[in-house]
Amino acid sequence: MLIKLTGGTVYDPASGIDGQQQDIYIKDGRIVTKPAEAFQVDKEYDLKGKVVMSGAIDMHTHIGGGKGNIARTLLPEDHRQDPVMRSDITRSGCGHAMPSTFVTGYRYAEMGYTSGFEPALLPVNARQAHMEMADIPILDKGGYVMLGSDDYLLRLMTAKKDQKAINDYVAWTIQSAKAIGVKVVNPGGINAFKFNQRKLDLDEQNAHYGVTPRDILQVLATAVKEIGVSHPLHVHGCNLGVPGNMQTTLDTIQGIGGLPMHLTHIQFHSYGTEGDFKFSSGAARIAEAINKNKNITIDVGQILFGQTVTASGDSMRQHANHKHASPNKWVTMDIECDAGCGVVPFKYKDKNFVNALQWAIGLETFLLVDDPWRIFLTTDHPNGAPFTSYPHLIRLLMDRSFRNEVLSTIHPEAQKMTTLASIEREYTLQEIAIMTRAGAAKLIGLKDRGGLSAGNWADITVYTSNTDRQKMFEKPDYVFKDGQLVVVDGKVVSTKWGTTHTVKPNFDPSVEKGLKDYFDRYLTMKLGNFKISDDEITEDGRGSITVHPLRH
Amino acid sequence: MTEITEVPSPFCGIGTDDLTIRMDGVSLKVVENGCAVNTPAFEQMITDTSPRVDGKEVSLDVAVAAAAALLKDTRLPVIGGCATDVNGMRGLLALADRCGAVVDNMNFTGARNNFLALQDSGWMNTTLAEVKNRCDLLLVAGTDLEAFAPRFFERYLWNKESMFLDDTSSREVIYLGKAPSGDASTSPTGRKALVLECATEDLPEVIAVLRALVKGQPVLAASVCGIAAADLLAIAGKLKAAKYGVVTWAAGALAYSQAELTVQTLSEMIKDINNQNTRCSGLPLGGKEGDQTANQVCGWTTGYPARTRFSRGYPEYDPYLNDTNLLLTNGEADAMVWVQAFNVKSVPPVTALPTIVVGRSGMTFAKEPDVFIPVGAPGIDHAGHAYRMDNVVAIRLKKLRDSGLPSTAQVLNAIEQAL
Ligand SMILES: [Zn+2]
Numbered sequence: 001m002l003i004k005l006t007g008g009t010v011y012d013p014a015s016g017i018d019g020q021q022q023d024i025y026i027k028d029g030r031i032v033t034k035p036a037e038a039f040q041v042d043k044e045y046d047l048k049g050k051v052v053m054s055g056a057i058d059m060h061t062h063i064g065g066g067k068g069n070i071a072r073t074l075l076p077e078d079h080r081q082d083p084v085m086r087s088d089i090t091r092s093g094c095g096h097a098m099p100s101t102f103v104t105g106y107r108y109a110e111m112g113y114t115s116g117f118e119p120a121l122l123p124v125n126a127r128q129a130h131m132e133m134a135d136i137p138i139l140d141k142g143g144y145v146m147l148g149s150d151d152y153l154l155r156l157m158t159a160k161k162d163q164k165a166i167n168d169y170v171a172w173t174i175q176s177a178k179a180i181g182v183k184v185v186n187p188g189g190i191n192a193f194k195f196n197q198r199k200l201d202l203d204e205q206n207a208h209y210g211v212t213p214r215d216i217l218q219v220l221a222t223a224v225k226e227i228g229v230s231h232p233l234h235v236h237g238c239n240l241g242v243p244g245n246m247q248t249t250l251d252t253i254q255g256i257g258g259l260p261m262h263l264t265h266i267q268f269h270s271y272g273t274e275g276d277f278k279f280s281s282g283a284a285r286i287a288e289a290i291n292k293n294k295n296i297t298i299d300v301g302q303i304l305f306g307q308t309v310t311a312s313g314d315s316m317r318q319h320a321n322h323k324h325a326s327p328n329k330w331v332t333m334d335i336e337c338d339a340g341c342g343v344v345p346f347k348y349k350d351k352n353f354v355n356a357l358q359w360a361i362g363l364e365t366f367l368l369v370d371d372p373w374r375i376f377l378t379t380d381h382p383n384g385a386p387f388t389s390y391p392h393l394i395r396l397l398m399d400r401s402f403r404n405e406v407l408s409t410i411h412p413e414a415q416k417m418t419t420l421a422s423i424e425r426e427y428t429l430q431e432i433a434i435m436t437r438a439g440a441a442k443l444i445g446l447k448d449r450g451g452l453s454a455g456n457w458a459d460i461t462v463y464t465s466n467t468d469r470q471k472m473f474e475k476p477d478y479v480f481k482d483g484q485l486v487v488v489d490g491k492v493v494s495t496k497w498g499t500t501h502t503v504k505p506n507f508d509p510s511v512e513k514g515l516k517d518y519f520d521r522y523l524t525m526k527l528g529n530f531k532i533s534d535d536e537i538t539e540d541g542r543g544s545i546t547v548h549p550l551r552h
Numbered sequence: 553m554t555e556i557t558e559v560p561s562p563f564c565g566i567g568t569d570d571l572t573i574r575m576d577g578v579s580l581k582v583v584e585n586g587c588a589v590n591t592p593a594f595e596q597m598i599t600d601t602s603p604r605v606d607g608k609e610v611s612l613d614v615a616v617a618a619a620a621a622l623l624k625d626t627r628l629p630v631i632g633g634c635a636t637d638v639n640g641m642r643g644l645l646a647l648a649d650r651c652g653a654v655v656d657n658m659n660f661t662g663a664r665n666n667f668l669a670l671q672d673s674g675w676m677n678t679t680l681a682e683v684k685n686r687c688d689l690l691l692v693a694g695t696d697l698e699a700f701a702p703r704f705f706e707r708y709l710w711n712k713e714s715m716f717l718d719d720t721s722s723r724e725v726i727y728l729g730k731a732p733s734g735d736a737s738t739s740p741t742g743r744k745a746l747v748l749e750c751a752t753e754d755l756p757e758v759i760a761v762l763r764a765l766v767k768g769q770p771v772l773a774a775s776v777c778g779i780a781a782a783d784l785l786a787i788a789g790k791l792k793a794a795k796y797g798v799v800t801w802a803a804g805a806l807a808y809s810q811a812e813l814t815v816q817t818l819s820e821m822i823k824d825i826n827n828q829n830t831r832c833s834g835l836p837l838g839g840k841e842g843d844q845t846a847n848q849v850c851g852w853t854t855g856y857p858a859r860t861r862f863s864r865g866y867p868e869y870d871p872y873l874n875d876t877n878l879l880l881t882n883g884e885a886d887a888m889v890w891v892q893a894f895n896v897k898s899v900p901p902v903t904a905l906p907t908i909v910v911g912r913s914g915m916t917f918a919k920e921p922d923v924f925i926p927v928g929a930p931g932i933d934h935a936g937h938a939y940r941m942d943n944v945v946a947i948r949l950k951k952l953r954d955s956g957l958p959s960t961a962q963v964l965n966a967i968e969q970a971l
Binding site: 523 | 558560567569570638639642646649650667670671672673674675676677678679680681682684685686707708712713714715716795796826829830831833847848851852853854855856857862865866867868869935937943944945946947948
């Protein structure tokens with residue numbers, strides 16, 4: 001079957017196309033060049049005057065894994081506000097802060113997204129994350145496996161094992177968890193919390209192991225680079241949410257010594273201590289450092305006002321933040337000598353000084369970082385806001401007068417503490433396409449995704465341009481996933497199952513000797529039962545695994 | 553005859569995966585690392601291999617069609633049991649969504665004690681590997697732990713080595729409420745657990761006083777429900793002095809009304825201890841016959857635990873009103889589907905309503921259901937996934953033999969398709 005998308009205005013940064021009128025041909029799920037010989041178009045869509053982009057990719061969204069399900073279980077009252085009916089083609093569920101898996105897939109697709117990446121796949125909980133993601137329809141998915149507070153790594157470091165030993169362990173873990181990248185959360189801090197440490201600065205030692213967050217970042221960023229994984233080490237830094245953590249973030253950037261590093265939800269790590277409330281914006285200095293250090297990429301973790309829930313691997317900081325829980329209930333867990341988690345419901349209020357300034361700090365960051373290829377649009381769903389608020393966020397970025405209108409309604413002291421009103425920048429459609437498509441695919445190392453040239457999978461979103469960018473982005477005219485029309489006028493019209501994106505870095509098989517001994521002595525399952533096999537993802541006939549090339 | 557090693561068990565809830573099983577045709581024998589829970593569950597013989605409709609053997613297709621016909625015009629069918637693996641629960645929820653059913657896990661009334669506490673104030677919990685390597689004090693509240701999980705102590709407390717304790721036998725075990733039924737809690741060096749007994753229904757009072765003592769509140773009474781206040785004060789002191797105390801309970805063992813308040817008091821006490829410059833964690837016991845699996849899969853599919861109805865076209869959770877027994881007693885339900893792939897002794901409540909049983913082969917009935925479809929056990933007859941008690945670890949269940957029995961998922965998906 002040959003599908004032709006005729007005459008749309010195409011924004012495809014991956015090919016350097018910025019708003020040119022082009023036809024697109026789709027065959028067998030992929031974009032193809034216009035057939036050379038006589039051909040018959042089976043289905044044609046007239047897209048004259050429409051905006052065409054590839055399907056959007058959320059490179060950091062908590063859509064699979066235990067802490068998300070704890071967040072769901074914790075908040076029945078939130079689900080009751082947003083029940084979702086079943087239909088002939090869709091399953092029932094719930095929406096808002098932490099939607100059910102099926103609704104997650106539908107609502108992402110209905111905004112023109114075709115992929116989402118779970119950033120915190122605990123090795124021991126990766127199976128659950130994949131099972132949940134297997135129940136998210138339409139979207140492609142993948143995950144970054146979490147290391148850095150696992151006792152095995154810290155033992156390797158304390159025993160002064162060489163970088164190769166660490167590389168083998170990291171590569172083995174990526175393969176056994178079926179991941180596409182590596183994340184570190186509060187490096188060593190989740191572990192330190194188990195030893196009753198309540199804070200851990202970049203150069204502070206873990207009480208038991210003596211290693212510091214700086215050491216951990218160094219060995220993991222090196223490992224990720226040396227084993228050839230495209231996605232740089234994905235870092236949730238030390239001191240999340242602590243006033244003054246801007247300095248920690250700047251030190252982290254300096255300390256990594258030029259290695260590729262992605263700093264996630266940087267808004268939560270960009271706080272100064274100035275002003276009457278001892279809480280100020282560090283966005284300008286952070287943005288300056290990002291602009292200068294080309295090895296660094298970031299996503300923002302924008303907060304937006306309203307009820308949500310924060311679900312993080314950072315048990316140490318989540319425990320410290322539980323005082324802000326709203327409603328007042330929260331969970332932390334220590335997990336399997338592997339990691340931890342903390343789930344704290346939050347209600348961000350525009351009339352609360354800190355929340356209002358957090359909102360402004362996120363936006364300042366977006367607007368002060370020059371290179372859209374190195375910054376990504378996230379709310380750290382659901383931590384800053386549910387992913388369904390992306391169209392609103394896009395409007396804030398693209399529409400200065402709207403932005404200033406909202407700014408004028410937030411806490412007056414916060415208005416005084418931000419430079420936002422004076423920032424003139426408005427994001428262009430091409431820049432939005434870079435942040436949410438081409439740049440994200442490049443950052444994760446996705447082959448044949450995030451672009452509209454021939455050879456790419458046909459993940460395509462078609463919008464009607466509207467000066468109200470929120471309206472435009474919340475209701476695409478068409479969304480195609482692997483060439484299948486799944487959304488019309490912002491509503492799901494058919495469903496399918498996406499693939500699971502992974503990488504398979506090589507390791508020396510002898511790494512399993514040390515691991516087997518460790519598992520038998522200290523853990524609670526056999527090494528062989530720990531590793532996730534391909535058939536666990538593919539056996540139900542819905543899932544598939546896509547292995548992406550390494551960077552060599 | 554073949555021997556299979558490192559077999560994971562879905563039956564005991566504590567994720568044992570070191571069983572050795574000898575297989576002769578389709579009969580299994582646990583030859584290593586069995587226990588009172590796992591051994592009979594693995595060795596259960598296959599009896600029925602054909603489905604029955606009205607007591608007569610039929611093909612699977614005929615049975616599936618009969619089940620679909622029974623469900624077709626119902627207004628409020630109830631799907632009880634919900635004892636199966638992850639794929640079985642996926643099929644069960646798809647069927648419930650399709651026919652507007654109530655989904656109710658058979659252990660939910662017990663688990664409700666935990667869910668209500670969690671949904672009201674939350675908790676700080678831990679998992680088995682942390683217990684194995686860090687726990688220096690275990691407080692067992694109101695539960696006969698070794699009857700619940702016979703190998704708990706051997707695997708997670710008296711392990712030879714741990715990463716952070718020099719000598720695991722120096723761990724201290726305290727029972728509050730129920731006394732242990734055996735000696736599993738005695739350390740390898742012969743140190744016995746400290747047991748402070750009280751009646752189960754007195755636990756709310758005893759634990760409330762313990763929490764007050766942890767918080768440093770004055771307690772004037774000399775004894776509480778037969779336990780000396782001084783002894784409770786000593787426990788409070790030990791909890792605060794421990795580096796990594798763990799408090800465990802089985803929600804189902806707290807068999808009195810409003811026991812969720814006991815779970816909440818324990819969980820808040822644990823938070824209090826964490827505010828006094830040390831660590832302490834809860835460890836709720838569960839994970840039997842797929843109860844955690846049911847709640848996890850229902851959780852991600854609907855947002856709610858497994859006592860949820862679909863009768864209005866979307867999921868609605870009610871931990872009281874969606875109780876199978878209540879719906880049957882009140883005459884609200886108009887059909888019963890019982891799903892139990894693990895335990896042949898766990899049969900549906902007797903009812904005059906049309907009844908469909910999707911049950912492990914070997915099940916026998918006082919009253920023959922309208923439709924009975926025997927299925928294989930996850931982890932024996934087919935591969936699958938099941939959650940352990942600590943909810944974090946999903947174990948990969950193996951297929952051990954070729955019995956020809958269908959899986960729960962295959963049967964429930966077929967019924968859904970037939971609708
Ligand atoms: Zn995150």
